[in-house]
Amino acid sequence: MRSKSLLIIPLCLLVPVAYAAIQWTMQPRQSELVFIATQAGAQFEGKFEKFTADIRFDPKDLTGSRFDVTIDMASVNTRDGERDQILKGEDLFAVKQYPTARYVADKFIDKGKGQYSAPGRLTLRDVTKEVPIEFTFTEDPSGAWLKGTATLKRLDFGVGQGDWKDTQTVANEVKVRFALLLNKG
Amino acid sequence: MQLKNDTLRYGLIAQLFHWSIVALIVTQFVLANKAEGLPIGPAKIATLATHKSIGMTIFALAVLRLIWRFMNPVPELPSSTPRWQRTAAHFTHGLLYALILITPIVGWTMSSARNFPVSYFGLFTLPDFVEPNQALYEFCHELHEFLATALFVVAIVHIAAALKHHFVDKDDVLRRMLPVKLKS
Numbered sequence: 256m257r258s259k260s261l262l263i264i265p266l267c268l269l270v271p272v273a274y275a276a277i278q279w280t281m282q283p284r285q286s287e288l289v290f291i292a293t294q295a296g297a298q299f300e301g302k303f304e305k306f307t308a309d310i311r312f313d314p315k316d317l318t319g320s321r322f323d324v325t326i327d328m329a330s331v332n333t334r335d336g337e338r339d340q341i342l343k344g345e346d347l348f349a350v351k352q353y354p355t356a357r358y359v360a361d362k363f364i365d366k367g368k369g370q371y372s373a374p375g376r377l378t379l380r381d382v383t384k385e386v387p388i389e390f391t392f393t394e395d396p397s398g399a400w401l402k403g404t405a406t407l408k409r410l411d412f413g414v415g416q417g418d419w420k421d422t423q424t425v426a427n428e429v430k431v432r433f434a435l436l437l438n439k440g
Numbered sequence: 441m442q443l444k445n446d447t448l449r450y451g452l453i454a455q456l457f458h459w460s461i462v463a464l465i466v467t468q469f470v471l472a473n474k475a476e477g478l479p480i481g482p483a484k485i486a487t488l489a490t491h492k493s494i495g496m497t498i499f500a501l502a503v504l505r506l507i508w509r510f511m512n513p514v515p516e517l518p519s520s521t522p523r524w525q526r527t528a529a530h531f532t533h534g535l536l537y538a539l540i541l542i543t544p545i546v547g548w549t550m551s552s553a554r555n556f557p558v559s560y561f562g563l564f565t566l567p568d569f570v571e572p573n574q575a576l577y578e579f580c581h582e583l584h585e586f587l588a589t590a591l592f593v594v595a596i597v598h599i600a601a602a603l604k605h606h607f608v609d610k611d612d613v614l615r616r617m618l619p620v621k622l623k624s
Contacts, residue, residue: 294556295489295559297559297565298557334572335572337480424482
């Protein structure tokens with residue numbers, strides 16, 4: 256017993272700092288990734304049904320924390336089949352060439368009262384740009400909720416080719432809202 | 441000209457309601473046909489957005505018009521008008537009122553059912569009273585087109601009757617809805 260516990264100490268020192276934060280597992284059923292776009296002056300919501308999130312986060316160890324989210328672009332659901340098909344098409348998400356989008360954040364800023372921000376990078380249609388997120392992290396004995404928002408400009412990523420470059424009818428700005436239910440381990 | 445109706449003619453307010461709704465309904469048919477011919481894209485979305493805003497304007501004008509109607513005397517038909525024509529006139533007018541009230545509401549519901557919330561000329565967004573639902577959308581789409589066709593047909597009957605009064609009976613029935621002097 257004694258020799259074993261003594262061994263743990265040097266082993267801990269071997270673990271790189273970047274992997275020190277707690278590893279979380281996202282619960283896909285309870286988690287959501289929503290976007291709010293504006294069409295002809297009216298906002299509508301859509302979501303991505305399939306995405307995976309590799310979340311390492313510890314409020315006490317922000318430097319060792321990291322988010323890595325992969326979104327299946329073909330899983331877009333705006334509750335209108337025709338619009339979903341258009342979104343998946345070449346001029347917008349172009350899911351055949353770019354089936355996934357990815358969001359990576361590894362710098363975190365503690366804004367106090369459970370509020371954080373992260374200047375993460377989004378890769379969409381092969382374009383990588385910084386998209387900051389604002390989020391809250393609330394832990395309870397069973398897990399944690401990671402909830403936040405972001406705002407991006409669709410044309411920064413080429414979402415909108417040809418006629419869809421027009422921002423009079425379909426606004427450039429798109430809001431994103433996410434809520435991830437996380438379990439330890 | 442007088443603002444309110446009397447038993448002989450429509451006043452300026454009632455005429456404004458009548459003719460502005462006529463102009464907007466004609467615009468609606470033009471926009472609907474234009475949108476139908478466009479491929480899915482920003483131009484189609486913008487055309488339909490204008491169609492929706494005008495539709496809600498028609499609805500609002502129709503409500504105000506009915507309120508105004510109840511606050512005013514309705515000009516009487518010429519005493520020579522046969523009974524069946526009086527019944528036909530009341531029935532046609534009732535249908536026209538019903539159609540200009542119901543058609544926009546069905547259009548609005550149809551938009552909500554497709555998760556295309558309606559913005560009123562970009563000023564504010566109307567609430568959605570129904571959840572997105574494909575079957576409801578398709579039903580409302582069919583119904584909206586049916587109501588628009590019915591409106592077109594009933595309007596033709598209404599126009600034909602007005603022209604018959606003007607050119608055949610040579611009475612004041614058409615004239616009293618225009619800002620002109622009456623014959624009698």
